[in-house]
Amino acid sequence: GQQLNQSPQSMFIQEGEDVSMNCTSSSIFNTWLWYKQDPGEGPVLLIALYKAGELTSNGRLTAQFGITRKDSFLNISASIPSDVGIYFCAGLGGYGSARQLTFGSGTQLTVLP
Amino acid sequence: NAGVTQTPKFQVLKTGQSMTLQCAQDMNHNSMYWYRQDPGMGLRLIYYSASEGTTDKGEVPNGYNVSRLNKREFSLRLESAAPSQTSVYFCASSEYVILSSGANVLTFGAGSRLTVL
Numbered sequence: 164g165q166q167l168n169q170s171p172q173s174m175f176i177q178e179g180e181d182v183s184m185n186c187t188s189s190s191i192f193n194t195w196l197w198y199k200q201d202p203g204e205g206p207v208l209l210i211a212l213y214k215a216g217e218l219t220s221n222g223r224l225t226a227q228f229g230i231t232r233k234d235s236f237l238n239i240s241a242s243i244p245s246d247v248g249i250y251f252c253a254g255l256g257g258y259g260s261a262r263q264l265t266f267g268s269g270t271q272l273t274v275l276p
Numbered sequence: 277n278a279g280v281t282q283t284p285k286f287q288v289l290k291t292g293q294s295m296t297l298q299c300a301q302d303m304n305h306n307s308m309y310w311y312r313q314d315p316g317m318g319l320r321l322i323y324y325s326a327s328e329g330t331t332d333k334g335e336v337p338n339g340y341n342v343s344r345l346n347k348r349e350f351s352l353r354l355e356s357a358a359p360s361q362t363s364v365y366f367c368a369s370s371e372y373v374i375l376s377s378g379a380n381v382l383t384f385g386a387g388s389r390l391t392v393l
Contacts, residue, residue, distance in 0.1 A: 167318065194376050205280070205366050205384025206319070213376065251318065259376030261309060262334065266318030 166190075169252055169267030176242055177275050184250060184270040185236040192254035192265075195228050195235040200249040200269070209250075210237070242274050278302050280385035282367050288391045289357045297352040297388050299367030307373040308350035309334075309382070310342060312363040319366065325350055326373040357392045364389050 169186045176182055186195070194213055198206035210221050212228035212235060219226055225238045235254075239246055249269040257263040280301045289295055301308065306327045311319040311334075321334030325344040339361060341353045350369075354361055367385045374380065 169318075172316075196375075204386050205368070206382075207384070208381050211381070253318075255375055259374045261307065261324060261370065261373050261375050261382065262321065262332070264321070264375060264382075266320075268316055268318050 167252060167254055167265050167267040169270060171270060172268070173271040173273070175273045175275060178242060178244060180242055182239040182242055182246070182272060183236060184252075184272075185234060186252035186254070186267045187234045188254055188265075189233070190254075190256060191232040192256050193232070193259060194255035195226070196253040196255065196264075197224075197226050197235070197237050198251040198253065200251065202248070206251055239272075242272075244274050244276065247272060247274050280367055280369055280383055282365075282385035282388050284388060285386070286389050288393065289354075290393050291358060293357050294353065294355050295357065295390075296354075297365055297367070297390075298349070299351065299385060300349045301367075301369040301383070302348065303369060303371075303383065304347070305369035305371050305383075306347070307370045308344065309368040309370075310340075310350070310352045311366045311368065312336065313366060313387070314363050322352065322365075324373070354390075357390075359392045362390060362392045 197210045200206045210226040217228040223240045252267040283298045309324040310322040323342040325331045328347045365388045368382045
């Protein structure tokens, strides 16, 4: 199946710092999705991107769909303790069936007070 | 609260035992899914049901069976558990199986942690 490389695997940052993480693929995707998973919970969708070059914000979160359609990044500005969790990217290829959704391995974010 | 409910939250099995993970959603979604999550890996699709009455294999179906009992419920069965099936299992649902639209997103349950000894 398709492979997604998500980096970094983990990050330790001070409260108030900005965070950046990214995903790259060897295949083209038509949709990029970013999820957050809190401890003991399931992933929750943060941002969805549907067009190459698209830049979308959700509060302090900003994500971009790379123009090559093979990458995406997520930025978090002015981090706060509740930003702790695992962030996943997911790429959707083909005609958009959930069968064609590929998840990255996640970025574990720790925010230090 | 509306959403996806999974039971049990935790389960320990011995190799060779069988068990069923239950999932129910109350959002009137047509499509339901079972994923597994392993350390250092992304979520991988085990089986899915695009609509009531249909089920299809995902990326890693071996060792599992599913039943779409009705529109609300989608169960995952391990007939003879193996240590390789130790994982966290997530059920999810969406209005339709085509996800390339902002109006249709996956909603996940809280997960079921399974350990096979």
